[in-house]
């Protein structure tokens with residue numbers, strides 16, 4: 563794929579001129595026949611130039627990967643890190659999810675909204691700052707948090723600290739973040755997200771985990787809580803585990819006429835499969851019986867007992883929260899998960915596993931959905947300047 567030549571359309575050609583080489587490098591990272599998997603980093607690559615994914619960016623990705631624009635649009639509109647309209651130099655994200663919110667995330671967001679005069683996913687007139695409220699930014703231990711271009715800019719933030727930060731950014735400064743690498747522009751960050759090393763000094767940084775991150779470990783140590791049989795000295799295997807030939811045999815059945823595998827291993831696989839199927843069937847039947855019994859029990863007006871120790875939920879909870887007295891599970895006795903409800907049990911009993919080995923979306927039905935979507939997109943593109951995959955801008959929509 564790396565030496566392919568593509569006849570780019572006039573829409574995609576300007577981006578191809580700038581991005582063809584790195585795009586080829588990205589595509590070459592994927593196995594032959596799986597090049598479409600390069601779409602995610604390619605969309606980030608497009609954002610290194612445009613700061614967002616424009617219709618031209620969609621065309622470039624579609625043409626270089628040999629897929630259609632509707633397929634690219636479906637991915638680009640699914641993930642919030644792909645921006646659908648021009649974005650500022652700095653994307654300021656304020657976490658307003660549960661923990662940050664309880665600790666003042668919403669006040670920080672409201673303060674910035676008022677100070678900057680923009681709302682969610684809107685950019686200041688000088689093109690410097692795009693503000694967004696974000697779901698959990700994976701730093702609950704430092705809540706409330708504010709990130710700039712996905713780097714942790716302020717831990718345990720306050721409204722005043724957030725306003726101070728955006729003012730520095732608007733004045734051309736790059737304040738030192740609370741943690742991690744030094745701040746960069748959104749376009750620079752897209753280069754890293756596309757999978758390329760950022761050579762600038764301080765662009766990548768690491769550090770030890772802070773006290774808030776280690777609080778759980780510290781408390782566990784103080785109270786003598788440990789995972790059963792945990793041994794910190796367990797060596798980490800760096801060698802690749804031996805290939806499981808039995809799994810390969812199931813995945814790639816021998817061609818017709820080929821010599822069958824040894825009877826011994828065939829017998830092993832068949833009996834393991836039989837045991838697993840039997841366990842699922844038995845478990846499903848048990849749950850159906852139990853559900854029916856419970857319904858009749860309730861109908862008869864009998865009180866419902868809570869916390870039956872035999873309940874799958876109770877067993878699962880024990881497994882999840884072992885203490886020193888919890889026995890080590892015996893792997894040889896492991897059976898398939900027990901369905902939790904009657905509906906699940908019925909589904910488990912009826913459902914045949916999907917065994918076509920194709921990735922999701924490659925089924926015949928999936929293809930027809932995509933081609934219908936593509937046809938609709940083409941029709942819409944010719945009828946209007948607004949590309950079909952892109953939502954109308956919020957302001958425009960509201961004014962209508």
Ligand code: FES
Pocket residue numbers: 657658659660661662663697698699700701702703705706707
């Ligand atoms: S809730 Fe804000 S980082 Fe998790």
